Structures are given as structure tokens and as C-alpha cells.
Amino acid sequence: MNLNTLFARLVLFATLCFISASAFAQQWYHVELIVFERFSGANAEHWPVMNNIRSGSLSPQMANNQIQPARVETLAGVAQRLQNSSNYRVHYHKAWQQPMLSKGSARSIQINSDNGLVEGALKLYRVNYLHADIDLWFKENGSTTSNWGTAAPEGVDLGGPRNPHLSQIRRIKSKQLIYFDHPRIAAILQLTPVAAPASAVSKTPESYSLPEVSEATEGQ
Secondary structure (H helix, E strand, C coil), X not given: XXXXXXXXXHHHHHHHHHHHHHHHHCCEEEEEEEEEEECCCCCHHHCCECCCCCCCXXXXXXXXXXXXXXXXXXXXXXXXXXXXXXXXXXXXXXXXXXXXXXXXXXXXXXXXXXXXXXXXXXXXXXXXXXXXXXXXXXXXXXXXXXCCCCCCCCCXXXXXXXXXXXXXXXXXXXXXXXXXXCCCEEEEXXXXXXXXXXXXXXXXXXXXXXXXXXXHCCCC
């Protein structure tokens, strides 16, 4: 192996190490999210057509260098008070830990309630300040979606069902309760700084390991 090839592999190795450690180097947060229904007299005519649902590439159950599962604890009392009220019904309450990356590097978290009524994604990122981009559908009028839009031949409806849609981008502060308001489906979010979990440090794949020194110097 010549010196140019060895140098190229060293650069590749260093780059991969940097990428795998970038999330670990960022500040990690305990993230807790509650999504709940608000009982109101609004009907389906007020809601947009659910043509598509945004999805996320990560889920709260995953365990890697970009996300780790966590116990619901900081908002347990809030969730219980909402559930005990006759005006609200909690559909989703989960927690996880993740680093806060730039907007371009951050990946969305998939949000799915156990009862199948809430679906969408939450993206958390930092651009000078912390930001939350929440995009959730409350599928009270069916879950069938269509990408064809509402234009259709006379008498044929190619649009999806009309459902409440919570879509907001907010600048947020850590340790504060962030309320995403909506007439039908709302959410409460809290981020708390935590130490980076040791289990989040990923190992460099073996396929990218460097050759032994003796191999690199053969034929020189």
C-alpha cells in the first residue's frame, strides 16, 4: 500500500470518527412530550384535508448515538391532571434523551400514539436558540390519506379525511413548559439538560478500521 492510499484512509477514518462523535459532543436533553385532546364543538368542516403525514426517522424507543429512551417523570403530574379532567384526554406521553444538533443535522422523531389516533413528527434543533418543529395529525375522522389532493372528477372525492392538524415551529427555552395550542389537539413539551449517556457513544464500524502498520509499509 503506497503512502497516498494510506493517507486517504487516514482522512476517511478521522472523518468517520468525527461524524460518529458529533452527536455525543453536543449538549443532551431529556425530552418529554404530552399530546392531548381538547373536547370542543368543532366539526370536520373546520379541519384541513389530511393528504399526507410527516414521519420521523427516529423513535423514542431507539437507543443509539442520536437518541436514547428515558422514563416519563418530569411531566407525570401534568399528564395525570389532564387525564383527570373532563375537558381533556391524554393520547400520548413519552420521554427520551437526545443531543441538540443544528437544523440541517437534526432528525425528526416519529410520534405515534398507542391508540393510533395521533401521528406525526417532532424535530428539535438549535439555531442560536432551541427550536421545536411539531407536526401532528389527530385522526378522529379516519386514517386513510391521499396524495392526490382535492381536485377530482365531478362526484368523486379523491381527498383524504378532514382532521385536526397541529403544525407549529417555536423557539423554546430549556426547563420551561412549552404549550402548543390548538382548538382540538394540543401538546406540552419540556426539555431539560442532562449529561450525555455513556451508552450513546457509538463504535466505529469494523469495515472502516485501518490496516496494520506492517501492511501499510509493505513494498516500500
